[in-house]
Amino acid sequence: MSASSLPQSSPQPPIVSARGVVKRYGQTVALAGLDVDIGPGITGLLGSNGAGKTTFLSLMLGLRTRDAGELTVLGEDPSTAGLRIRARIGYAPEHHDLPAELSAADLVRHLGEMHLLPPRAAMQRANDALWLVGLGEERFRHVGTMSTGQRQRVKLAAAISHDPDLVLLDEPTDGLDPVQRTEMLALIRRIGSEFGMHIVVSSHHLEEVERICDAVVIVEGGELRHAGTMADLQQGPEGLVVEVDERTEELAKILRERGFEVAMSDGVLLLRAADGVNDAVRDAVADLGIGLRRLGPRGRTLEDLYLGAGS
């Protein structure tokens, strides 16, 4: 299955394009022919532990070689142009282990230099990035004395200080309390929207992806289960959802008799789209003299989709 997280009408080329990507570790298949296009903006890479997310990130970075398939990142193949691509990528790993004796400013500056910034620019950019992530006042503190939340911010600052085109964030809210998580998500959203960096956020927190991402890619068992924009996702299948105060089954029977396809789920009626369906629901409810609690288009949440993908 080939899928894309780009809007169908998007004129822009994908940031990441995978075709039949296979990666095995011995007998274990981590990616089993992944076909997906990741577009501009912020994309959530969802999947349970062991789904293949981190393997996919490592292939994007060119740190592992795929066993089959084609992969391009920012228009180039990471297996042959890894150094060039990695110079244009910022990466924040999942783990929180950073050199404890370095100050945040020194660490971010050093990694900026390693990403080909001249020394003076690296120092300036490290300060700017640390201010941006809210660690301006703390930038000369040793990383070892910082909280998990602050270290996550240091990693984010290090990932963006060299001004990459693409930022890969692996579980960026791991270990954060709810307030810190909200702040971090707002920060990621801001970096993606205001500074024009494309971001891929690997996560298994559905609500986070729903809150900040423009698109989502769901991977399970090394295979693609869904890819699309959040707008497309929320539209869901065409149809209506109807919820009434009482006599739900009678309403369903009337609508079926009038030729509409009706299903029931947890006391809610789901109607397939058809001409005149809105008017039919209105008339049937009026005929029965019952209260109409909800009448709206059928949409899906990310949870619906994810659980569907998982099953």
Add this chain to the structure above:
Amino acid sequence: MSSPGTQGTQTTQDSRLFDLGYRRYDGPRTEPISGIATLAVFTAKRVLGLGRGGRHKVLPAITLVIAYAPALISVAVAALADGTLEEDFISYGDYMFFIASALALFSALVAPEALCPDRRTGMLGLYLAGPLDRNRYLVAKWGGVLAVMLAITLGPLLFMFAAYVVAGYGPTAGETPGLLLRILAAGVLTALLYTSLSLAVSSFTTRRAAAAVAIILLLFIPPIVSESAVESADAPPELGLIAFPFVAGELSFRIFGEMPEGDGPPVTEVSTGLISAAVAGFIVGGLFVCWIRYRRIEGFR
């Protein structure tokens, strides 16, 4: 003054305050090869304890004091003697043998700092996620440690040479190029030997202490075993080639055309060709071990 991170311009009658906040970078970038130099300098600073707490500076400082003290004393004596000394205070071969103690200390207790913490803290993954591959990473680490090793081996000898020349004890004009070449060869090869040993052992562990113990064992056990075997069991003197310190020490004596005082280790009876082969084996073997290890290490996690 408004804080960074906000956009905008404030204007008053006679001044204008620009606050550009965070913005994209469109300035120059360095060449990918510069990452190697950056990491090498960073590594050298770290192993010397520069930019770190005081306790990280103690061992490098002791090492440098051990390495440079004889040269300073020798030069001071030569200067005070005012041209009346009949011969050098200390020969170059003896000095290299003395420096070996500083090198052993540095190799075991300081140099593992170059590799071990990167794997333990996950910095290796961050480096490899940038424009640096494993080979370039190793070249940078080797370069950083080698630079410090050269400061220990080459620095004191060149300092002593220059001071002797200034004090009037230097070689004749005809001898000077040859002696400089010998100093260079002894300094570079000895530094390569100890760098190779230290980094090869460090590539096996994320713990500096474990690397230090392993290096100390490698520096002490083979000399004891080989010397005992040669002296007690009539084993061939070539067995001494398994002992790293014997080979490194003998290399310097051969380069400077000197003989160690006393009986010397078993390798004094071994041909220069075999000594050279052992030196090459230790250097290339150490490089190879390190390279193989880092091909297999999973930096990404």
